[in-house]
Amino acid sequence: MIEMLKNMKYRYLLLGVIFTLALSLILLTLLGVGSPYITAIAATLSLYFFPIGWIFYHFRKHHQSFRQWLQPTRFKISETVAAVIFPELLGIGILALITLGLILALPAGGFNELPETPATNWGLVFISSVVLAPICEELIFRGFVFNKMLTRFSPAKAVILSSVIFGALHLTTGISPTLVGMVLCVIFMKYGSLLPCMIIHGLHNLAVMLLKYSSSLSADTATATELLPADMQLLLIIGGIFIVIGLVWLVLFFRKNWHYAAEFMLRFHGAEEPLPNGAGE
Structure with missing residues (x-):
């Protein structure tokens, strides 16, 4: 391999x-x-x-064979749900603060006149985002990119680099793809299979799609209004809460599961092979 x-x-x-x-x-x-x-x-x-x-x-x-990346495995439902929710909360919180900063930096009324959003075929979005993307992207990013990086870098560097690349290709969906990518790398090392990653990825995309769908419904009836100082304060509070909750979960998740990295390096890349510098970090 x-x-x-x-x-x-x-x-x-x-x-x-x-x-x-x-x-x-x-x-x-x-x-x-x-x-x-x-x-x-x-x-x-x-x-x-x-x-x-x-x-x-x-x-x-x-x-x-691809089957070595797709081994059936048991994984916790609670862990799956948490991996879907908390990185997204952290990403939304960061995005909310960035949005608030842009609102304060731009001239008054800069966000009032938004371009019309074209009609979306939600059936195609579901097939692409919830079915096709999780399968293909996990094989490409956690399968190929992440594993290839492990031939040169430590698990920590491989997790960060592969997730940043993954997030850079999803800039239109915010900050959360990079965070989700990091979590999925750890999930892959923990279970030795991409199947849990594909399921988490699909559920995450489904949640994002439903949020966009509900937003599009409300946008049809909503009228453009100026963001008041009270709204900005609420946005700041909600963003801060989401960031704290997401960060706490992320830190606990990595502290609990990072020891699987060393086991993964030995199991998948052979104990007889010299490990990359810092592989046990």
Whole structure:
């Protein structure tokens, strides 16, 4: 496994993604596919299907199997629910404070005139976000990216770096993807399987989708109003509470489960292999 991961170069993956994206956009345009769907289809092909196919090719080439990342395992429902809720609370809290800072920094009325949001096909959003994304993104980020980083870095560095990359590709959904990515890395090391990660990821995306859906319903009837000082104070209080709750849970979660990192390094990468510098940290 380690030798295979070392031979899988990031630059080839990146070049393949760019080529697939460009080719998809050209072909879909020539086929006359409607503009709302061109970007979504091209992004799915380049960001999901090509990387999964590329990883699968290397697995077959080195006589490996995805099943070693998808071992059935028992995991706690309470832990699953907590991993869905608390990182999102922390992310929402941080985002609330950032939003408050932007409101105070921008000229008065800067947030009053918002562009109209185009109609959303919630069925496609569900399939993409709750079904397709958790499966593909866990295989790509916790499976390939995280494991490959462990061939060079300590678990702590691999968790942070892979999660920052994961979060950078989800900037439109706020701060929480990076936090969720960190939690999912630990879950993967704890259970030695991506199945719990996929379930948590799917439930998290479902919760976010339902929040967006409820927001879109309220936005249809809401009228633009200026944010009053009392509202800003409430936003500050709620954001602070969410941050405290999320941080406390995150610290306790890592303190309770971080010892699985050393066990993971030995189990998945072989005790006979030299561990990366600081792997036991």
